[in-house]
Amino acid sequence: MSAPTHTPPPGASAVLVLADGSVFWGRGVGARGEVVGEVCFNTSITGYQEIMTDPSYAGQMITFTFPHIGNVGTNDEDIENAKPVALGCILRQDITEPSNYRARKHFNDWLAEHGRIGIAGVDTRRLTKRIRTEGAPNGVICHNPDGTFDIPALIAKANEWPGLEGMDLAxxxxxxxxxxxxxxxxxxxxxxxxxxxxxxxxxxxxxxxxxxxxxxxxxxxxxxxxxxxxxxxxxxxxxxxxxxxxxxxxxxxxxxxxxxxxxxxxxxxxxxxxxxxxxxxxxxxxxxxxxxxxxxxxxxxxxxxxxxxxxxxxxxxxxxxxxxxxxxxxxxxxxxxxxxxxxxxxxxxxxxxxxxxxxxxxxxxxxxxxxxxxxxxxxxxxxxxxxx
Ligand SMILES: NC(=O)CC[C@H](N)C(=O)O
The missing domain is CATH 3.40.50.880 (Class I glutamine amidotransferase (GATase) domain)
Structure with a gap:
């Protein structure tokens, strides 16, 4: 993996850092702020709303390997829990405009309303390959439209998180x-x-x-x-x-x-x-x-x-x-x-x-x-x- 640069590229409003010091710049989606947990990936091509609301994703942020996330919007029915439970999401493309007769809300607005943080514009293939070869790492997503990020502090935070092993979340x-x-x-x-x-x-x-x-x-x-x-x-x-x-x-x-x-x-x-x-x-x-x-x-x-x-x-x-x-x-x-x-x-x-x-x-x-x-x-x- 190439050495990370700590200078945000123009237009970067979010960053994903991994505990090993990897840095992925991108555009923030959903709520602003910071979230720390395990970074995993899901290969489903449909059902992002069900996935985000599945309580088994507590403590995790999800990399969607499918690039078109948001294409059917969100509704009040396709939920597995009253609120999203996954900490955040990591996306390849910007959230797609909703086009579905059941859509009630844009996925971006739904994430923001529920305080869920995400990042778009990430090379999700590279990230997924890294997870596949080295396991699911601790990571932090930080969404800050000011474009200022304290990368060493975020990396430290990822390292301080204790990891899912031994953690009771049930x-x-x-x-x-x-x-x-x-x-x-x-x-x-x-x-x-x-x-x-x-x-x-x-x-x-x-x-x-x-x-x-x-x-x-x-x-x-x-x-x-x-x-x-x-x-x-x-x-x-x-x-x-x-x-x-x-x-x-x-x-x-x-x-x-x-x-x-x-x-x-x-x-x-x-x-x-x-x-x-x-x-x-x-x-x-x-x-x-x-x-x-x-x-x-x-x-x-x-x-x-x-x-x-x-x-x-x-x-x-x-x-x-x-x-x-x-x-x-x-x-x-x-x-x-x-x-x-x-x-x-x-x-x-x-x-x-x-x-x-x-x-x-x-x-x-x-x-x-x-x-x-x-x-x-x-x-x-x-x-x-x-x-x-
Ligand atoms: N979906 C689940 O029930 C997940 C079980 C358990 N938390 C695991 O990650 O293996």
């Missing part, structure tokens, strides 16, 4: 009080549906849950009670659920060892059907005695092939994770059920002696393909089996 991104969920999946004709005839009761533990997971459950006739991350196993079981769902969420799964992991162990031992997604998958693995680790290269995109070894079927999946379950650490009572066809990493597991299973990726998509919706049906199938 508790802070959970709801603080429980609530019932009855919104079902979206359709072009009717928008979001409503839970009709509630056949099953699912308690979903919220570690930073994406709404489309809850919508999928509601669309399969599940009344969903969402509860905070620190809810105890006794409290969950006292709600008499037919099934228990462990949500996705940000941060290091191993850092949830004091509250989530022991709770999940008790819930699995109760014999109730349990289904986990992403962080939920990682914590289920920890509860079953396996280990997790930080990945050299995280998976973030909407075209990741995964093989379900129980059926032999390959599905194209939506993914967002930087930690993974070590496939060599699975105890005898745990079966590996899915593998990533990109790097062979573990993408799904099940307990052999309990109705508990989980996947590392996102069957709810949002954004992404719908190949993996069958997993929600698999969960409801386990619930029906347990009830009969």
């Amino acid at each position: 508790k802070d991104n959970s709801c603080t009080t429980g609530y019932d969920w009855d919104e079902a999946l979206w359709s072009r004709e009717g928008g979001y549906g409503k839970l009709g005839n509630a056949k099953h009761h699912v308690v979903a533990i919220d570690y930073g849950v994406k709404r489309n997971i809850l919508r999928n459950l509601a669309s399969l006739d599940c009344k969903v009670s969402v509860v905070p991350a620190t809810t105890t196993a006794e409290e969950v079981l006292a709600m008499n659920p037919d099934g228990i769902f462990l949500s996705n969420g940000p941060g290091d799964p191993a850092a949830t060892g004091e509250y989530a992991v022991p709770t999940i162990k008790k819930l699995i031992d109760s014999g109730k059907p349990v289904f986990g997604i992403c962080l939920g998958h990682q914590m289920m693995a920890l509860a079953l005695g396996a280990k997790t680790k930080k990945m050299d290269v995280g998976h973030r995109g909407a075209n990741h092939p995964v093989k379900d070894t129980t059926t032999g079927v390959v599905e194209i999946t939506s993914q967002n994770h930087g930690f993974v379950v070590d496939k060599d650490s699975l105890p005898d009572n745990v079966e590996a059920t899915h593998f990533s066809l990109f790097d062979g990493s573990l993408a799904g597991l099940r307990a052999k002696d309990k109705p508990a299973f989980a996947v590392q990726y996102h069957p709810e998509a949002s954004p992404g393909p719908h190949d993996s919706h069958y997993l929600f049906k698999r969960f409801v199938g386990l619930i029906e089996e347990a009830k009969s």
Whole structure:
């Protein structure tokens, strides 16, 4: 990488610095100010609003490898959380003018309104290659229209940030009080549906849950009670659920060892059907005695092939994770059920002696393909089996 210059080029209103001293000049988008966190990349070509609102991106800023960000604007519906959670975004091109019948707001205005900082005009290919070869670095985006930047201070800030490893972000991104969920999946004709005839009761533990997971459950006739991350196993079981769902969420799964992991162990031992997604998958693995680790290269995109070894079927999946379950650490009572066809990493597991299973990726998509919706049906199938 060429030596960084600390003199802003003409017109620079933002800068991205990495902990190793790399400097990327650009044009600020969204809110002004400074943000520090992990710099990752996502290869999806659609769904920037769903991605920015996915709570699993807490502590991270997202490099969008697709250059046309903003082309469908933003609306009040394509959200996975009430507010964006990703710290900021890094873009190749200036934000595209919105052109879509559902657009309500320009992406730039939406970012600014929610206090989210971004930078456009970055060589995102160079940045992505750097992340791919050296891992996701700490970084700072600074957006200052005055064009004055204290680069050494920003680099120091990037280095001082402790990094995601060992960081528990699930508790802070959970709801603080429980609530019932009855919104079902979206359709072009009717928008979001409503839970009709509630056949099953699912308690979903919220570690930073994406709404489309809850919508999928509601669309399969599940009344969903969402509860905070620190809810105890006794409290969950006292709600008499037919099934228990462990949500996705940000941060290091191993850092949830004091509250989530022991709770999940008790819930699995109760014999109730349990289904986990992403962080939920990682914590289920920890509860079953396996280990997790930080990945050299995280998976973030909407075209990741995964093989379900129980059926032999390959599905194209939506993914967002930087930690993974070590496939060599699975105890005898745990079966590996899915593998990533990109790097062979573990993408799904099940307990052999309990109705508990989980996947590392996102069957709810949002954004992404719908190949993996069958997993929600698999969960409801386990619930029906347990009830009969
Ligand atoms: N989407 C998620 O649940 C992410 C899980 C975890 N925070 C990871 O990065 O691996």
